[in-house]
Amino acid sequence: MSKRLDKPSGIPKPAMKPIVASSSKTVGVLKAPQVPSGSGVTGRFPLSRDLTNLRGGRLKRAVSPDLGRSKDLNARVKLRRSRSFNDIRDVKSVNSLKRPAATLPPIPAKRVATTSNSVQSRAKAPPTKPAIGATAGTKPLRPETKTRPPNADLPKAAPVERIKPYDYKARFNALLEKHKILKEKFEIQQGQIADFENVSEQYEEAQGELQKTQQELTSMKIDNECLQKTNKAQLDQIKNLTNDLEQTRATLASLESEMLKLQHDHREMTERKESLEEERNFLTDENASMREDLEACREQVFAAVTERKELHNQMMDLRGNIRVFCRVRPPLESEMERQLCGWQYLDEASLEISSTDPKLKCQKLNFSFDHVFHPRVSQDEVFDNVSPLIQSAMDGYNVCIFAYGQTGSGKTYTMDGGNGQLGVIPRTVNLLFNSVKKYKHIGWEYEIKATFLEIYNEVLYDLLDPAITDLEIRMVSATSKSEVYVSNITEKTVHSIDELHYWIDVAKSNRATACTVGNERSSRSHAVIQLKLHGIHKGKEERCLGTINLVDLAGSESPKTSTRMEETKKINKSLSELTNVIIALLNKQDHVPYRNSKLTHLLMPSLGGNSKTLMFINVAPFQDCHAESVKSLRFAASVNSIKLRVKKNRGYHNSQIADISN
Numbered sequence: 001m002s003k004r005l006d007k008p009s010g011i012p013k014p015a016m017k018p019i020v021a022s023s024s025k026t027v028g029v030l031k032a033p034q035v036p037s038g039s040g041v042t043g044r045f046p047l048s049r050d051l052t053n054l055r056g057g058r059l060k061r062a063v064s065p066d067l068g069r070s071k072d073l074n075a076r077v078k079l080r081r082s083r084s085f086n087d088i089r090d091v092k093s094v095n096s097l098k099r100p101a102a103t104l105p106p107i108p109a110k111r112v113a114t115t116s117n118s119v120q121s122r123a124k125a126p127p128t129k130p131a132i133g134a135t136a137g138t139k140p141l142r143p144e145t146k147t148r149p150p151n152a153d154l155p156k157a158a159p160v161e162r163i164k165p166y167d168y169k170a171r172f173n174a175l176l177e178k179h180k181i182l183k184e185k186f187e188i189q190q191g192q193i194a195d196f197e198n199v200s201e202q203y204e205e206a207q208g209e210l211q212k213t214q215q216e217l218t219s220m221k222i223d224n225e226c227l228q229k230t231n232k233a234q235l236d237q238i239k240n241l242t243n244d245l246e247q248t249r250a251t252l253a254s255l256e257s258e259m260l261k262l263q264h265d266h267r268e269m270t271e272r273k274e275s276l277e278e279e280r281n282f283l284t285d286e287n288a289s290m291r292e293d294l295e296a297c298r299e300q301v302f303a304a305v306t307e308r309k310e311l312h313n314q315m316m317d318l319r320g321n322i323r324v325f326c327r328v329r330p331p332l333e334s335e336m337e338r339q340l341c342g343w344q345y346l347d348e349a350s351l352e353i354s355s356t357d358p359k360l361k362c363q364k365l366n367f368s369f370d371h372v373f374h375p376r377v378s379q380d381e382v383f384d385n386v387s388p389l390i391q392s393a394m395d396g397y398n399v400c401i402f403a404y405g406q407t408g409s410g411k412t413y414t415m416d417g418g419n420g421q422l423g424v425i426p427r428t429v430n431l432l433f434n435s436v437k438k439y440k441h442i443g444w445e446y447e448i449k450a451t452f453l454e455i456y457n458e459v460l461y462d463l464l465d466p467a468i469t470d471l472e473i474r475m476v477s478a479t480s481k482s483e484v485y486v487s488n489i490t491e492k493t494v495h496s497i498d499e500l501h502y503w504i505d506v507a508k509s510n511r512a513t514a515c516t517v518g519n520e521r522s523s524r525s526h527a528v529i530q531l532k533l534h535g536i537h538k539g540k541e542e543r544c545l546g547t548i549n550l551v552d553l554a555g556s557e558s559p560k561t562s563t564r565m566e567e568t569k570k571i572n573k574s575l576s577e578l579t580n581v582i583i584a585l586l587n588k589q590d591h592v593p594y595r596n597s598k599l600t601h602l603l604m605p606s607l608g609g610n611s612k613t614l615m616f617i618n619v620a621p622f623q624d625c626h627a628e629s630v631k632s633l634r635f636a637a638s639v640n641s642i643k644l645r646v647k648k649n650r651g652y653h654n655s656q657i658a659d660i661s662n
């Protein structure tokens with residue numbers, strides 16, 4: 001301290017600006033710079049205390065010579081020092097105040113170039129920025145900031161070492177330090193002012209950004225409305241889609257359950273199919289085996305059928321090629337008054353007739369036939385005895401069935417039927433087609449052709465077309481002695497029972513009938529239905545041709561009772577020729593007079609040689625018919641004795657074979 005310090009007149013005085021920013025934009029209080037550690041100044045600045053201690057006498061000595069010129073000057077110096085001290089103290093006190101909470105967004109501070117690290121770090125700290133919209137300058141600082149005593153929050157400082165008044169060097173250093181601090185504060189405040197100047201720009205930028213943001217906000221609001229509308233539509237759509245989805249799910253669930261059921265069924269069906277396939281394979285094998293057996297059986301059946309045919313026809317031969325059945329009809333209710341003959345039915349094949357007329361000599365006559373049918377025998381029973389002949393026709397024989405008798409004796413009833421009872425002809429048709437069906441199972445195919453002929457007064461008529469009159473009986477060939485056919489006759493190929501019945505009805509409606517003494521609807525012509533049966537067995541290449549002649553003869557009538565003599569004569573003559581032919585056959589005469597009548601000529605193939613003939617002798621039961629009945633019975637009895645062996649129609653004309661093929 002021996003060396004006197006220099007007057008610090010050359011030290012520039014730091015600018016003392018108020019701590020509180022006067023700018024209208026500045027809000028808040030800046031912190032005073034901290035005293036750097038190690039600067040030699042500890043805690044509170046001792047300078048202020050030193051200045052305080054300079055009051056009184058010692059103050060004068062401490063006054064700079066420049067300042068001590070006058071009292072006023074001293075007083076100003078004192079005041080300036082005091083103010084300077086107060087400033088420092090204010091700075092300290094202000095620095096000790098807590099910074100109010102920022103109400104504005106921070107404004108980036110300009111970097112203050114300072115040499116002190118502490119100041120630099122403080123400058124880096126974001127300055128407090130006033131809130132947007134707040135009126136800077138007009139808005140007062142927080143009341144507590146103003147009313148708070150300056151050193152209220154300052155810690156109690158430890159006593160500071162006092163600088164001797166004469167220690168100018170120390171005082172100078174303290175002032176330097178003070179200057180340095182103030183300088184730093186000044187620089188900071190300059191930076192802050194620069195920052196504040198930027199606030200307007202930032203404000204404008206913020207305004208621009210605000211407008212931009214508002215525009216964007218408006219745009220976004222519009223977009224938002226659009227989006228809300230779109231969203232609503234999409235929500236509706238989503239709702240619909242959700243409903244659809246629910247329905248689809250329900251349908252899917254239903255379909256899944258159905259699918260499961262179907263899968264279950266499928267499995268069952270598959271198992272069933274496999275089972276059936278096994279069964280089918282088994283049955284196929286079985287079938288093949290059975291086919292072989294069937295073929296063998298067919299062979300056996302064919303052989304058996306052939307044998308049966310042979311045996312059947314041998315039996316028929318034994319019974320006689322011409323068989324005679326006698327049938328006595330019952331009296332009708334309208335005929336109860338008429339006197340009957342005496343009838344005795346001795347057995348199945350014999351009867352006895354006696355006259356009951358007291359004027360006539362009572363003579364009992366016995367007749368035997370192949371079968372006798374008394375009046376109560378039904379049509380069924382009669383046909384049971386006829387059907388074997390139909391079987392022979394199927395086997396390839398010519399068959400002729402006719403009814404002979406007095407007018408009114410029951411010929412038409414026997415052949416055609418009456419009173420709802422079917423006769424031989426319709427029953428033959430039924431049996432024929434049933435047999436054809438059965439024969440089909442063993443390989444035989446049949447074709448049936450039918451002709452319907454009427455002989456009236458020795459003239460031939462086509463019962464299917466009465467307008468045709470040029471019918472002639474002709475020989476099939478010159479070599480054939482018995483084969484005949486009728487020229488120009490209508491021949492129908494029939495395929496069913498109904499079809500044949502239809503043509504039979506047509507023929508019946510065209511037949512000539514008239515009233516006679518014995519029958520109010522008497523047949524005055526001979527009606528011949530001829531059925532040709534063409535059989536073929538393709539497997540065995542066998543063929544057969546059979547013929548069935550079903551003849552309903554005109555009734556014989558006594559010329560004494562006849563009202564149409566010429567007609568009766570013709571009828572009786574043809575019947576007489578029939579008996580002559582049969583008697584010639586019976587007597588085995590060389591010449592058989594077939595051609596003496598149209599009837600015998602037509603029936604030539606079916607009466608002699610290769611044929612089987614069945615003759616019904618119909619008789620009326622009445623006494624007034626006794627003579628005619630006896631006549632018929634005698635003729636029938638004589639016919640019955642004719643036994644001709646017939647040969648099967650094994651070979652026939654080529655034209656007939658051609659017919660079968662067609």
Ligand SMILES: Nc1ncnc2c1ncn2[C@@H]1O[C@H](COP(=O)(O)OP(=O)(O)OP(=O)(O)O)[C@@H](O)[C@H]1O
Nearest residue numbers: 329407408409410411412413418519522523554555
């Ligand atoms: N067995 C019978 N049972 C019941 N009625 C019968 C029998 N036979 C014939 N008749 C009846 O007697 C009547 C005369 O019979 P049917 O017409 O058959 O005689 P017919 O011999 O054909 O006569 P014609 O030669 O004149 O034609 C008919 O009314 C018929 O119904």
